[in-house]
Amino acid sequence: MDNLVIEGGAPLSGTIRIHGAKNAALPILAASLLADESVTIGNVPNLLDIEVMLDILRDLGCKARHQDRVVTIEPATVTSGHIPETLMRKMRSSVFLMGPLLARFGEVHLYQPGGCAIGERKIDLHLRGLAALGAKIEEKGSRIICSAKKLKGAEISLDFPSVGATENIMMAAVLAEGRTTIIGAAREPEIQDLQQFLNKMNARVSGAGTDTITIEGVSSLNGCEFEIIPDRIVTGTVMVAVAATRGEVTIERTCPAHLTSLIHVLRRAGVQIDIGSDIMNVSAYKRTKAVDRVVTSPYPAFPTDLQAQVMTLLAISDGVSVMKETIFEGRFKHVDELCRMGADIRVDLNSAFIRGVPQLYGSTVRASDLRAGAALVIAGLAAQGCTVVEHVHHIDRGYDRIEEMFTQIGGNIVREAYKSRVYS
Numbered sequence: 570m571d572n573l574v575i576e577g578g579a580p581l582s583g584t585i586r587i588h589g590a591k592n593a594a595l596p597i598l599a600a601s602l603l604a605d606e607s608v609t610i611g612n613v614p615n616l617l618d619i620e621v622m623l624d625i626l627r628d629l630g631c632k633a634r635h636q637d638r639v640v641t642i643e644p645a646t647v648t649s650g651h652i653p654e655t656l657m658r659k660m661r662s663s664v665f666l667m668g669p670l671l672a673r674f675g676e677v678h679l680y681q682p683g684g685c686a687i688g689e690r691k692i693d694l695h696l697r698g699l700a701a702l703g704a705k706i707e708e709k710g711s712r713i714i715c716s717a718k719k720l721k722g723a724e725i726s727l728d729f730p731s732v733g734a735t736e737n738i739m740m741a742a743v744l745a746e747g748r749t750t751i752i753g754a755a756r757e758p759e760i761q762d763l764q765q766f767l768n769k770m771n772a773r774v775s776g777a778g779t780d781t782i783t784i785e786g787v788s789s790l791n792g793c794e795f796e797i798i799p800d801r802i803v804t805g806t807v808m809v810a811v812a813a814t815r816g817e818v819t820i821e822r823t824c825p826a827h828l829t830s831l832i833h834v835l836r837r838a839g840v841q842i843d844i845g846s847d848i849m850n851v852s853a854y855k856r857t858k859a860v861d862r863v864v865t866s867p868y869p870a871f872p873t874d875l876q877a878q879v880m881t882l883l884a885i886s887d888g889v890s891v892m893k894e895t896i897f898e899g900r901f902k903h904v905d906e907l908c909r910m911g912a913d914i915r916v917d918l919n920s921a922f923i924r925g926v927p928q929l930y931g932s933t934v935r936a937s938d939l940r941a942g943a944a945l946v947i948a949g950l951a952a953q954g955c956t957v958v959e960h961v962h963h964i965d966r967g968y969d970r971i972e973e974m975f976t977q978i979g980g981n982i983v984r985e986a987y988k989s990r991v992y993s
């Protein structure tokens with residue numbers, strides 16, 4: 570487990586390009602199983618989660634190659650619908666394979682993915698959606714067996730706009746008999762990207778980006794070539810880091826339209842953001858202001874995946890801010906670590922009360938999960954002195970060499986082999 574060593578205080582400056590979206594690539598890699606021919610996917614980032622997904626596809630019998638951010642998959646050689654528990658445990662997003670394997674094989678064996686640092690992460694909405702399509706669901710301990718001779722289209726209403734459940738149902742329904750309508754669907758850009766990908770394989774999906782998605786089942790899907798959208802959460806992480814270090818950066822190959830809610834919050838804090846179609850210029854020349862209330866909610870509202878990063882900025886902004894986390898019940902694990910660096914934050918249930926301080930101070934801190942880790946990197950870049958972030962593997966799940974990304978725009982950050990620095 571590596572460490573990141575960060576010398577804080579340098580305002581970020583320069584130009585950066587954003588890599589492809591992890592949360593678009595993962596369901597799209599799973600959906601490639603639905604094709605009868607080979608699939609080529611571009612702009613796929615080098616991330617731990619992507620490599621785990623490719624290992625699972627290979628374990629199922631696929632040929633899969635990832636070179637220069639291009640993935641080629643030969644799904645015709647898939648021989649099994651059994652997802653190994655060890656790989657399932659490694660990455661919760663393996664649950665995305667349920668829909669495609671059920672549609673392709675009529676049977677899938679998997680395991681409860683289990684909770685993680687940010688919450689319980691249930692999959693009941695996934696299972697209920699597949700059952701509505703005619704799947705038989707058997708749960709034996711943590712083992713789940715889904716089977717269906719032929720999936721049939723249905724009208725499915727989601728109690729909560731779950732991103733994963735929406736995507737799993739879409740992928741199962743494209744080869745089902747008849748029409749499926751998902752009411753109360755999630756509206757994330759990654760779901761729109763999945764719809765584009767499925768339709769490139771000659772599926773008939775419409776409505777992604779709204780709360781009602783319609784899928785007309787087809788008999789088979791062909792191969793295709795596709796390019797993943799830019800990662801909006803990595804983009805947002807860079808934007809917050811620029812504001813926290815009072816720098817100025819141009820962000821290329823991004824999609825500002827996917828970040829409207831974050832742009833509003835940062836502008837309320839006093840950050841200057843100039844927008845083009847696939848480019849943004851972000852600058853902040855003085856200390857940002859507090860934002861009285863930020864609430865995480867399903868897209869297009871403020872994203873839970875940027876909550877920790879924005880909290881870091883509010884921790885050094887002028888005034889008192891309140892952040893409310895409504896999506897995951899355990900997503901405040903970065904608070905204690907920020908307080909070790911001098912932040913003044915108090916948590917009460919799912920709200921954090923943040924009293925801005927003029928300065929954070931370097932310390933040894935530990936990443937508990939992907940976005941909490943990214944928040945601690947931002948804190949280190951803005952802090953006075955040296956910060957060591959431990960357990961960097963969490964960050965590597967969603968950021969393609971985060972130290973190189975920030976070094977490219979003037980950050981003083983290096984990766985070193987793990988050695989615990991907390992002296993007893």
Ligand code: EPZ
Binds near residue numbers: 591690732940
């Ligand atoms: C996706 O996770 C993203 N992951 C998450 O990003 C993101 O935070 C989340 O959507 C919300 O936007 C990927 O796309 C790979 P959900 P997912 O189903 O699909 C509850 C990151 O940092 N729920 O929308 O798991 C669940 O417990 C990651 O990149 C059920 O109760 O999110 C949670 O409280 C973290 N039953 C809430 O819904 C279910 O069957 C949101 O879950 C499914 C979900």
